[in-house]
Amino acid sequence: MQRGFSSQLNSSSLRPGELQLSVEHLQLNFGGVTALLGVDLQIRQGEIFAIIGPNGAGKTSLLNCISGLYHPQRGRILFYHNGEHDLTHLRPHQIARLGVARTFQNIELFRHMTVLDNLLAGAHIHMKSNLLASLIYWGMAQREQIQFRRFIEDIIELLEIQAIRNKVVATLPYGLQKRVELGRALALRPAILLLDEPMAGMNTEEKEDMARFILDVNEEYGVTIVLIEHDMGVVMDISDRVAVLNFGQKIAEGTPDEVRNNPLVIEAYLGEEHAALLSRPFSKS
């Protein structure tokens, strides 16, 4: 489907299928509690990679390590984007500058800003005009703001949030806030997009919309997506590969079909009574 957007959302320098993010033997402790224990992951350019697991399995901790909010005690995280970068000891804003964007489990928008300002703040790393030029707001600084305003409009169109672009975020319903947060992450022109439970707390219709947006971003722009999600229907439907975490360890990895039929996963994660549910056929639309 060609929509004729003028902007390129994907900033990755890799070709589809090349190794983009490599997590190696990651170990993370909080005092005496082990959150992650020797986790390995290989994520390739252009795929939708889902991370699932019961509550407290370490999924969000893993994302937080990748985006630099937590620093693991052992192991390393390599990111490929115009060369190899070791993310393990970088600070969050340095990682963002490499093109790693994310959303949060509990919406972390800039609540008192409008939708437009939230999205423009997402494009922060691309804005170059210096402080003096910004204070005077003449020439280059103004042109830059207008240029990004145009770029943001493409995202607004993609996510179908035209009607709320001038609304203050705090006044919006939950489902729309989730959508704006996705938009803010897209405004960074991500090479890789980390989504922490993008569909949590949504009704079926909102979930369908969100799944469609995620697929749009992935298929049209080729943005790699790493997804944490509890809704198994969605995960099995849209992901290319799935990793399963349990108590900080990776217990399985593979295509949705492989994971679904893995006895370890069924036992350790879903419990026996849910195994019957999974034997029902799923359709990949």
Add this chain to the structure above:
Amino acid sequence: MISGIYYTSYEQDMALRKTPAQRIRLAILILLLLSFPFFASRYYLTLANQIGIAVIGAIGLNILVGYTGQISLGQGAFMAVGAYTAGILTAHYGVPWWASIPVAALFTALVGTFFGLPSLRLKGLYLAIATLAAQVIILWIVTHWKAVTGGVEALVVPTPKLFGVKMNTDFNFYWVIWGTAVLITIMTVNLFRTHYGRAFVAIRDQDIAASVMGIDLFRYKLLAFAISSFVVGLAGALLAHYRTIVNWERFTMDVSVTYLAMIIIGGLGSVTGSYLGAAFMTLLPALITNLGRAMKASFPAIEGLIPFIQLAIFGLVIIIFLIFESEGLNKIWKDIKDYFRLWPFSY
């Protein structure tokens, strides 16, 4: 009657004043500002100048507290740095008064950045206590470093002159103060239309998300302290040359609290709010004093009570605002504008 506002370019959409009504309102305000000194009495000119300096100080504090969310109790001390730097440069080193003002502002920015360092680890009340330390330390230095500041005795600054004209008369300094205030207003408004301002607000609203969006918290928090202190230092420097006397008692903890009250009553995170708050907090004491004088004839006992009544009303007003309109005078002003937008068909 207009049916709506339609934009045909992003430039129009992003303009600050989008409707003719807004532009006319601004034009009237500017005309008022330009003509005021020609018909106002000296008393009202003095008040206008006090408001102007308070406006600059309040905008400076609002950049830090209202927009960036870094609570500061060091306002008085930072004003002192500006005032003493400007005063000392002119009195002891013969720097022309107009040159000493920007230098003083820059130096205040430097000092403010230094005392902003704790903000990298501290938030909210803890940061407030850290900036309280700035207030205490700076004022201690001012009162004890006799050789430079004159200690507890007032520092006398030479009368500012421009081409032989005495500048510190109310009429002449009006233009200096309000010229600076307008300049600072334009720059502040511009700042918050660009990524710098958005980064500040992002840090206030959700600092972790801000850092994940590529905003360097370290850099932008310090920048907020620097810009804020620069503007506050400017207000202090203007005060020094306007009064031609710098006294540490003008920069105590009270001043810090008064300025915080100003931006809370006016509206946190709003330039218009800084104006309204500064005007309100300057005019209220004057009003109470005048009322007291007027009532002296019938109630002779009231004169001695005026200072206490002033304090009580101050406290009362702040409490009333916090309860009934926590977004401040700016919100009331917005509501009035919204009411009249569709007047007389507002329903």
